[in-house]
Amino acid sequence: MGIQPPLNAVLMRNLIEAAQYIQDHPVHFYHLHALDWVDVVSALKADPGGTAELAQSISDWPLSGKSYFAGVQNKLKAFVESGQLGPFANGYWGHSAYKLPPEANLMAVAHYLEALDWQRDIIRIHAVLGGKNPHLQTYVVGGMTMAIDLNSQTALNANRIALLKKLFTKAKTFIEQVYIPDLLAVASFYKNWAAIGEGLGNYLAYGDFPQSAVDPTTDPSSLYLPRGYILGKDLSTVHEVDHKKIAEYVSRSWYDYAGGDGASLHPWDGETTPNYSGPKPPYDFLTTDAKYSWLKSPRYDGHAMEVGPLARMLVAYASGHESVKEKVDIALKKLDVGPEILFSTLGRTAARGIETWVLAETALKWLDDLIANIKRGDVAVHNGAKWDPATWPKEAQGVGFTEAPRGALGHWVKIKDGAIEHYQCVVPSTWNGGPRDASGQPGAYESALVGTPIADEENPLEVLRTIHSFDPCMACAAHILDAEGREVTRIKVQ
Amino acid sequence: MTAEKITLGQGLQKRGVSRRSFLKFCGAMTAALALPARYTSRIAEAVETKPRPPLLWLEYQDCAGNTESLLRASQPTVAQLVLDVLSVDYHETIMAPAGHQAEKSLRDTMEKYKGQYIVVVEGSIPTKDDGVYCTIGGRTALDLVKDIGGSAAAVIAAGTCAAYGGLPAAAPDPTGAVGVSKVLSTVPILNLPGCPMNVINLTATVVHYLTFGELPAVDQFGRPLFAYGERIHDHCERRAHYDAGQYAEAWGDEGHRKGWCLYKMGCKGPETYHNCPVVRWNEGTNWPIGAGHGCAGCAEPGFWDSMTPFYRRLPNTPGFGVETSADKVGLGVVAGVTGAFTMHGLVSAMRATGEPLAEHETINKEENTDG
CATH class of the missing domain: 3.40.50.700 (NADH:ubiquinone oxidoreductase-like, 20kDa subunit)
Structure with a gap:
């Protein structure tokens, strides 16, 4: 319907979304993924002096003294001695796939704890602009509800702008001095993971962060992170995305299509008719020969695609994005490897860090842009021309593209007589975690697990590394992971 | 040392949490629970020894x-x-x-x-x-x-x-x-x-x-009274504008920028029981109404359906002078929760220690003033 939010709203959305990436990616790295690489128990054996030396050699971060790390180690010791290991109980401690020396493990444990405090502070950016996190309330069709008025104590004023500046600066410092050095230090011990977990080799990004008041779905030129897709790891060509080429299969999903299991449907014509045909719970295994998932299988022009930070960074890198290129090259140089290592489990985890680094810098620029626009006297936050549904045409249809931390996110809607008639979302973890399609083509998770070496089939830590490298949306996909992860492991073992 | 014997207080001490910050935490919990300040020591004692x-x-x-x-x-x-x-x-x-x-x-x-x-x-x-x-x-x-x-x-x-x-x-x-x-x-x-x-x-x-x-103690929807005992509307920082009939009429208009009442923009605060305006979010940084957006009523049974459309004004509170109808809804619920309150939790705890029963009636009022 051509509703264009004003520039202030566009910039506030960029700030909110950048803050989301900047907070979410480190939480993933330190709290949801690090324990796949870091042996917490081994940190007890570390020499805190050695840890201090290591920390000081890779970063200027001030919390790097011997006594600081000795204190962390003592706390860890007391925790382990309590006998109540809580979330760390039954971890894979001592597994042969852990490669970090005790000193590096201790540094990582210290930063695990620091990041826990850091993330809850910096996400206050969302509270400033959207009332609360999670689930902030300020997005409305046509703009934002966060009013701007330098002379009001209830709107975005100098007070709140100062807090935003402080929090974004704090975020950038931590990312530059802790997250990125840690990522590169850990990666240097796991370079063999640059050859594991490649998967599809096809990458899709819708792009994100419009920098001017234009509709990015129809005009992607203003997007800071570009739109495009890459096929077969060929970085020489970034193809143009056409949403009409997206379609979903239910061949291995517990849904019925009127046109049968061989059919694929564009989201505007999508059908969601659940029909469970799996084993009666409780069950031990699902079989990939029959339907085995509540996720559908989205395909782009028939291709299974990987979405997420790696897809975004590869599309940006191949498109010649200056900041992305600079930071990818710094990382590759420090690790003394070539760009081919990006197509891997390690590459996926590294791309997430590089993206955080890029956005932490750029978010401060968007904040400056917002300040400059307010300075010009523009306080508009909302375009209300179509706020009243009575102004809508009798029938309309639309598509919205954005990126979430986990990848490309699309919504398709049809409106009739002022009400939603049809709505379909194709979300990132559906692209990555969806089952096989009518031709048996697997999705990104399944494909990336093929060929994963497993040292101990009872403790398949290696499978977790690759699955976690996608940052799966556990809420949606947990049921796939458990059963599916085991199934794939078993195939490999045979 | 066996697992069962490690107490919370010991745990905090071992991890280098000072006595001062421990008591600060107990004080914050006393306030969150809407208890009189002197309960801090009892909370500290319980937390330390369990x-x-x-x-x-x-x-x-x-x-x-x-x-x-x-x-x-x-x-x-x-x-x-x-x-x-x-x-x-x-x-x-x-x-x-x-x-x-x-x-x-x-x-x-x-x-x-x-x-x-x-x-x-x-x-x-x-x-x-x-x-x-x-x-x-x-x-x-x-x-x-x-x-x-x-x-x-x-x-x-x-x-x-x-x-x-x-x-x-x-x-x-x-x-x-x-x-x-x-x-x-x-x-x-x-x-x-x-x-x-x-x-x-x-x-x-x-x-x-x-x-x-x-x-x-809980209300008839199983929600603790310390957090859901009072209406958003009654503690809202924009309440004075509601009473004065000053409403935001569009996102970003003058009234909206000045922090006027969001009732006409669909705020569900008059029908929602939650301590959101008192404790706020993310270390007290803000809350949805502080971001210019009405309350979505997310803590009420029946959310989502009972609170949508989000941006349509509440049907039974039409504009200025709505006090009676809005408050009638509130009174009905309060009558229900009082019954539950006298039967549970704090009251029986106080009985056991011989504290005067009448005191419970003022507990919520006393502590909610700190927000």
């Missing part, structure tokens, strides 16, 4: 929003809460092990602490078609929540989905999603609705449980 309670966190039809909220805990911090205050033995999102090893953590705690562990449920439970819409390790959420919750000391339903079904239960409710209390009745269940729940209320509930040995 063992770390094992907690099993179960996720079903959810978005992990309540897990994210847990990670925002500031008093105590999430690190202290997860590692020192509680023993979080099972939480799919944050725990180190997966698959069989994670199941082992769950079973170990269920066996060792049968009848003593706390369960937190996040997300609704699908009941249609024998619950096939949510399975973990081949078992349905319905089966799991009955099994794990059934042997708990208490169950806390975190967030509106676990409390009442929430978003998954919205029409047409394809999976028959319900809250925990619809499928489990043998153990005490407390609802902490909100989308998500505010973690300060979870922490306060745990501390209340440790201090008084039972869950706090």
